Amino acid sequence: MIIVNTSVLLRLLWGLCVKVDAIKDNNNLIEEFMFEVKQLANQLLTSNSDLNAHKNLQGDEAYRTLVENSYDLICEISTDCRTQYVSPSYKSLLGYEEDELLGKSIFEIVHPDDIPNVIRKGLELIKTLKSNKITARLKHKNGQWYWFEGISKMYYTPTGEIRALHIARNVTDRKANEDNLKKRIKYEKMLSDISMKTVNCTEISSFCKQCLTIIGKTLDVSKTYIFEHYQDTDTMNNTYVWVNKGEITQKASLKRIPVNVIPQWVSTLQKGEIINYTNIEDMHEGPEKRLLSGMDVKSILAFPLFVNEKFFGFIGLSECRQRRAWLEEDINILNTVAKIVSTMFKQNVTKEMLDKTNTQLTNILESITEAFCSIDDNWRITYANKETEHLFAASKDQLIGKSLWDALPETLSLRFYKQFNKAFSEKVSVVFEDFNQQYNKWYEVRAYPSDYGLGVYFNDITERKRSEERIKHIAYHDPLTNIPNRTLFKDRLEREIVRAKRNNQMLGVMFLDLDKFKEINDTLGHDVGDRMLQSVAKRLDGCLREGDTVARIGGDEFLLLLPEVDHKANITMVSDRIINSLKQPFNFNGHEFYITTSIGITICPEDGDEAEILLKNADTAMYYAKEKGRNNYQFYRPTMNINDSVKLMKESSLRHALQRKEFILHYQPLLNVNTGQFIGVEAVVRWKHPDLGLLSPSEFISLAESTGLIVPIGEWILRTACAQCRIWQDSLLQDLCVSVNISYRQFYQQDMVETISNILNQTGLHPKYLQIEITENFAQQNPELIQTMLQKLKNLGVGISLDDFGTGYSSLTQLKQLPVDTLKIDRSFIKDINKNTNDEAIIKTVISMAQNMNLQVVAEGVETKEQLEFLKNGCCEQMQGYLFSKPVPPDQLEKLLQQSKNIFKAEKLYNNLKTTKSNVVDFLKI
Incomplete structure (x- = not known):
């Protein structure tokens, strides 16, 4: 490492600027750095800085003897970034003779990747004038790179020059050990995580996906995958795959690859050997190479999987971004993973093997934890690993020989004592969970007794606990x-x-x-x-x-x-x-x-x-x-349960009634009292229940709606009614219309209009002879939807009737928005004619309103001569009710239609009505 004085660092960086073309990646950084160094150095040279004068390395003989016998690299650098002195250790450590380095820029032997850090440390040195520590790689004469760590210090020479003194020590072995430790920890965590997935594994697919994800992320490869060998078809199938971000998977195209497409691979793997290529271009020409080239694979590594000593498939890794040399550590750890995966597949094949492998996997899990310590019979800690130091916030020296209860937080001592004492006294393994208040973490603790005491493992399960809480919430909410x-x-x-x-x-x-x-x-x-x-x-x-x-x-x-x-x-x-x-x-x-x-x-x-x-x-x-x-x-x-039984019986029977042809239609005629002619019929469904007899709509329609069965039943009613009307048109009255009630359930079917259109086409009935009836209350439930659907029916040519009018609360504005043709006055108003003046006023108002809106009016439930006379005087021409006919089977209605075929005048009908409840059949016989 280097300790740079301001002048030296300034010139050092000027020397670096000379090297800009050679160190292209650091170009901008060096330029900015050199500019700032010039400024700082000028300030330093013109100031009265009290940098301590330092002995020139070549000056004092005793000092020189000390330097030249040091095992560390020692050098002095002038302001032009060139070495003015190098210790003999440069020869022994880096292979350079003194004259090979003197006068040369120090950056000629600094690793390009470390130059930014050296620059940063140089600026820090100049700005603070304090010595600092620098770690960088230096180039050996043989071309190899070695790690050095040291300090840099600035000083004035006796002649007033600013120099930098650098003292550095070779730490290559230490860095290698650190890297190996990190790699080992990474591998152990990967193996631990994979092993943990085996504990509560209920599905092999879940384990494989998680395993591939862990491998892929840990080793940072493009893809990880598992291929299974299907013996019945002799094919290899890519059953599981993990793909790194930005990569593309070809899983779909890799299903069921015949073995003869990749014969060399299968042959190699079946022998228990691995496939290892740093560069697939080194492979022999063949189908395997063509397959990999087509997927942009640069490097590949694959391990065989065996179940019950038979070839099962392989687990593999691919690198598509750049060539990758697979390290020995990679191969060793993945070989272990392949054995675990094989074990999991073996477990999935037979229950007998499951019991055996569970023990093996449990043993693997017991030995792979984040922290471990051993305790003797006197509760003294005899060994602790690095993670245990972190857990107890103490060094090994502080833990070894110390009582476990002194090491553990006070709040945990009693909780641990009960479990550990059980393990000691009963010679049984114990596993428990505990919350560490000191670190705000959950730990899973395992204690295993032995002849020497207890082996205790600690595993941080804080995230798992939080996940369990989230899962618990989801399970109950x-x-x-x-x-x-x-x-x-x-x-x-x-x-x-x-x-x-x-x-x-x-x-x-x-x-x-x-x-x-x-x-x-x-x-x-x-x-x-x-x-x-x-x-x-x-x-x-x-x-x-x-x-x-x-x-x-x-x-x-x-x-x-x-x-x-x-x-x-x-x-x-x-x-x-x-x-x-x-x-x-x-x-x-x-x-x-x-x-x-x-x-x-x-x-x-x-x-x-x-x-x-x-x-x-x-x-x-x-x-x-x-x-x-x-x-x-x-x-x-309690009586509700009795009625419930009847309801359940009805519901059960209703589900089969359509198939058993238990539904029949009755028809009630609609009369024009001015012409005396039947102008239409209303279809009314009946259910011939095998046990309950003939049921009216009020006894089962609500149930049909609640179960959704009204949709197929309603379609049957519509089809049957249209077909029957067409028959009567051909044989009796060619302008006869038929009315059919539509349930709200049918109305919410998206294909309702299409269904009605198909029925009309199939039965041959012209749309204008079909009247669709909806209730007033139904029309108000979703006005926008109802209006849209009714308009589609209107466009089809179908007539629209608003049934039970007067019982709802629709406004005139709402009514005007609906494309209806006919208003049917509810029977509740008709029955009180001559008894309730309010009902009479309502009827007159409805008739008048309908006429103003060019709508037809039909009076329902006409049963008496007085009702007929009142309605006729009120200009209501169309009526239906028991006065004329109740709903009757098709054959009976056909007789009525036949007998009324030549009746044209309503007066003749009226004069021949003999009784209040007379039926039109009696009248026609006169």
């Missing part, structure tokens, strides 16, 4: 809303049940299901759906007390746990609070959305004292809330 999931909820419920029994208290369980959330999710997208679920979770949490629990158990379902409840009224208050909270609009992307919830409630111990029973009862009560019209809550009652 819903990832979307970050609230408890079903597992955590059930665990808390079971604990609260025990406490409720012990303290003679009540607790409540609430099951919430968001009403029609699926439609929001399907139509507005999962992003909006997810954000709504997150907002719902926050609102629910805001409705609860501290100590209550809200959990999401999947989809749009939530569970609430209310422990320590005094009265049912407390749960009622919470339920009201939740319903009112969810009624408030949700705002996303500048739009408002609304949603409601159905809640089922069960009480412990009144309704049960087991978690599963309470959850089942709450679920049952929730479905009853759905059946009650949604947006309400229901307390569980």
Whole structure:
């Protein structure tokens, strides 16, 4: 190393500038450095610096004798960066004669990579005027490089010159040892990490991927991979691969390579030999070389894998960036890794081999830890490695011979004593985990007894502990809303049940299901759906007390746990609070959305004292809330289970009803009372249940909607009705229309319009003879979507009817936006004609409004002569109801159509109506 005086360093760096062309990579750095040195040196030469005068090395005889007999390199450099004196040790250490160096620039023998550091140290020396330490490589006369470490000092010569004195010592062996130690630690960590992966390995694929990643990152290669030999097809398959950042994998193209494509490799590996090429250009011409050249591989190293003494495949490394000479250490450690990988594959092949290799792998793991110390029978530490020094914050000299309890932090002593004493007294191995408060770290500790005491291993598992905490949180919480999931909820419920029994208290369980959330999710997208679920979770949490629990158990379902409840009224208050909270609009992307919830409630111990029973009862009560019209809550009652059985039976039968052809259609005619002619029919589905008999739509449609079966059932209804209408058009009334109700579930099918179009084409029914009916309430649920879908149907030529009009809350503005053709006045208004003046006023208003909007009006549920007369006088021409005919099977309706074929005047119909409940069949027989 070099100690430079200011003048010397200035000239030294001028000398360096002369060498700029030769040291091209350091060009800019040297120029900047030399400029600054000139400035500093000029300042120093013109100042009164008190640099201590130093004996010129050639002056004092005693001093000269000391220098010339030193084993260190000693030199004096003038301001032009040239050597003015070199000690005889230059000959013995670097092979140069004195005259070969005198007058030469010192940078001629400094390693180019070390020049920046020498420059930095030189600036530091000039600026501080204090001696400093420099480490650099110097060139031997034979061309080899050796590491030297020393100090530099500036001084004035007796003649007033500024010189630098450099004293350096050969540290090449020490540097080599340090490098070897770092490399050994790196290799041991790699082997330790790989071995650790074998402990809890449940899948060979996971182990292989992790193993290749560890190897690739540790050795910094382009690729690591495993090929397996498939004996049945005699092919090699690249089953696992790790690719360094910026590299490209060809895994897909390397599947099932026939052995005859790489015969030399396979032959070599089957013999147990490795493949080792620093430069693939040195390979013999053949398919292997062509394969590697096509993948830009520069160097390759591969090790055979054997399972049960049979060739299994190989594990390999490739370098694609530059040629790489594989070191002996690389080969040795990878050979060990290959054996571990072979062992893991062997473990995966047979259970018998698994038991055997587990012992081997455990032994490997037990011997590979971060810190190790041995303890004798008197608890004295007899040996400690370097990591143990770090762990105990003490040197080996301070640890060896010291009691373990004096070395360990006071807070850990008692915890360790119990485990270590067990290992000593019972001669058994112990493994435990402990938290080191002094270093804020978790350690896994293993103690193994022997005839000489204990061997103790310490492994830092802090990151693993943190990962376990994260995994535990994930396992017990819903990832979307970050609230408890079903597992955590059930665990808390079971604990609260025990406490409720012990303290003679009540607790409540609430099951919430968001009403029609699926439609929001399907139509507005999962992003909006997810954000709504997150907002719902926050609102629910805001409705609860501290100590209550809200959990999401999947989809749009939530569970609430209310422990320590005094009265049912407390749960009622919470339920009201939740319903009112969810009624408030949700705002996303500048739009408002609304949603409601159905809640089922069960009480412990009144309704049960087991978690599963309470959850089942709450679920049952929730479905009853759905059946009650949604947006309400229901307390569980035992009678619900009886009805549940019927519901389950219906649901089971419903899933097979379509295949068994148990559905039939009845038709109710639509009459134009001015012409006396049937102008259309409405299709009404019936279910011929094998056990429950003929069921009306109200008894199974809701169930079909909740299960999603309404979609195929609805398609069957539409197809059957269109086909039947076309038959009647050909044989009876050519302008006959058919009306079919569409469920909201069908409406949210993206291909609904396409399905209807296909049915019309297949049945031959013109679109204008089909009327699609939707309810008023349904039309309000998602106005934008409904309007879009109805317009598509309108463009198709299909008529649109708004059923049950008057029962909803649609405004005139909303109605005008819908492309409807017909309003059907709900039967609830018709039945109270001549009894309720408000209903009469509503009917007149609806008829007048429809006429102003050029819409047709149909009165549903006409059953009496008085109703007919009122409606006719109110200019309502189209009616349907039991006064004319109830829904009847196709053969009965066909007779009605046949008999009414030649009736044209409504007056004749009216005069022949004999009774309030007369059927048009009776009239036609007159």
